[in-house]
Amino acid sequence: MSINIDSKLNDQECLWEVALKGELDVSTADKLKEYLHGLADQDMIDIKMDFKDLEYIDSTGLGVMIGVLKKLKVVNKEIYIINPRNNVRKIFTITGLDKIFKVEG
Structure with a gap:
């Protein structure tokens, strides 16, 4: 499986x-882990993650998040999750992580 990551700084x-x-x-969690930690190392600000095209997330992916x-x-910064598909939203709800992350849309 694969994951594509695209980011930009919203000033x-x-x-x-x-x-x-x-x-x-x-199989893709380490790639995201390195990527997100790299962003945080550049600038410790909020992260808004668009999950519109994220088809699946497992426990390893949740651990990275x-x-x-x-x-x-x-x-005192946050991760906002927007546009999750129903199956991805369900995982956040079942695990209670929808109370930890700011899930929108």
């Missing part, structure tokens, strides 16, 4: 906009 809203396409699982969120929380 007006002072956040990173990150779009994921594909599947976030054990939690790790990055912990890093951001140290400086």
Whole structure:
């Protein structure tokens, strides 16, 4: 499986906009982990992640998301998740992570 990651810095809203396409699982989680930690190392600001084209996420992917969120929380920043598909939203709801992450749309 594969994942494509696209990001840009939104200066007006002072956040990173990150779009994921594909599947976030054990085979792609390290790529996302390195990518997101790299963004946070550049600028510790909120991250808005668009999950519109994310087809699947597993526990390894959730772990990456939690790790990055912990890093951001140290400086009172958040990860916002927008446009999750129903199956991805369901995983966040079942695990209770919809109460930890800001899930919208």
